[in-house]
Amino acid sequence: MKKIGVLFGRETVFPGALIERINQQKLKNITAExxxxxxxxxxxxxxxxxxLDRISHHVPFYRSWLKHAALNGALVMNNPFWWSADEKLVNNELAIKTGLVVPKTVLLPSFQHPPHTTSDSFRNLHYPLDWDAIFAYTGFPAYLKPLADGGWRNVHRVTSAEDFFARHATTGQDAMLLQEEVPFDAYYRCFYIGGQVRIMPYDPPRLHQHRYEADFMPDETLQQTLVRQVIRLNQYLGYDFNTVEIAVRDGVPHVIDFFNPAPEADQHIIGEANFEWVVAASTAFLVGKAKAHTIKKGTAGLTWGGFLQDAAKPATVTEKKRPAAAKKTGEKKAAKK
Known part of the structure; x- marks a missing residue:
């Protein structure tokens, strides 16, 4: 019997619905729990x-267990090795390489010292930072947000240097980003599940429970563009499950946030139609993975991003011959002597 496991925390609606939907199919040799x-x-x-991992970003024990599971034959969604190394600045840098437009973004150290460090641990950090250059680059208004966390925790809209310093002082030990604000004509949160995309109108300034009630609607051309960008980005980063937030200004998509590997999936928040799509797409993807699964120790079955695959490619034939050619040249010189 092949088991599909859902690892989750306080959320109950989506994991329960997903497990029930898979088991309702009464598939031979496949069960979910x-x-x-x-x-x-x-x-x-x-x-x-x-x-399916929905919680390890908050629980280090689970993250280590998932790596252990992957090394011993399980297919883990999302790849826990890459997810552990990823964060929002890296995402932005990689998105630029794919030709996407992203907001101007700056990396900032945490306001408080991380555990087990003192001021001596930061001898290589100039103090104060070049705040004038930083603020000139991002401009105001801007958004102060954590480097490696999802959701809206510790996200602040700042309108001046004074406002920034006051907000930054409340962010504790989180490394932070300062990111330019992108005024938008329309905004979309795009769900990505195993190559499938669902474009959800989304309005960040609204109250949390009403953000998915936005009335933005992309025309066919824009919709095709958004789908292409979401697929390209997730395949390049190596995510199986993710959401991508895209602000559209003057017809140009700006990719705002795409570090959401455990995206919100509560039907009371995202709405019934979106929820049904997420459950159906997740079911089809996970069942398909289970059917194709064969126990093989190692990480070959995990999803690795395009940029990682490119970096891991072996040297070209020409490059491989160079050391041998150099050796022969050296031998000939030695013989002449």
């Missing part, structure tokens, strides 16, 4: 063929 862990012994198979 909440992940249960009673021991973690190195080198042992966890018993799961496929695992």
């Amino acid at each position: 909440p992940v249960m862990i009673d021991k973690v012994i190195q080198g042992t198979n966890t018993g799961y063929a496929v695992i």
Whole structure:
């Protein structure tokens, strides 16, 4: 029996609906259940063929367990090795390489010292930072947001240097980003699940529970553009599940945020129609992965982004011959002597 495990925390609506939908299909040799862990012994198979991760970004123990599961034959969505290394500035840098438009963004150190550090730990950090250059680059208004966290925790709209410093002082030990504000004509949150895309009108200034009630509607040309950009970005980054937020200004899409590997999926927030699509798309994707799964230790079954695959390509034939050619040249010189 191939088991699909869903690893989750406080959310209950989406995980429960997903597990129920998979099991309703009564598939031969495939079942879904909440992940249960009673021991973690190195080198042992966890018993799961496929695992959907919804919580490890908040629980380091789960993140390590998922890597253990992947190394011992499970397919984990999203790849826990890449997710551990990823953060929003890296995402922006990589998005630029794909030709997408992103907001002007600056990396900032945490306001408070991280654990087990003192001021001596920051001897290579100039103090004060070149705030004039930073503020000139992003401009105001701008958004102060955590480097590596999803949702709206610690996200602040700042309108001046004084406002920035006051808000930054409340952000604790989080490394932060300062990002230019992009005024928009329309805004979309695009769900990506295993190559499928759902474009959801979204209005960030509204109250949280009303943001998906926006009345933006892309025309056919813009819709095709958004779908292409979302697919390109997620395939390049290597995500199976993600959401991409895109602001459209004067017809030009600006990719605002796309570090959401455990995206919000509560039907009371995203709406019934969107929720149904997410459950159906997730079911089809996970079942397809389970059907194709064969136990093979290592990480070959995980999704690796295009940029990682390019970096891991072996040297070209010409490059491989260079050391040998150089060796022969050296041998000939030695013989002449």
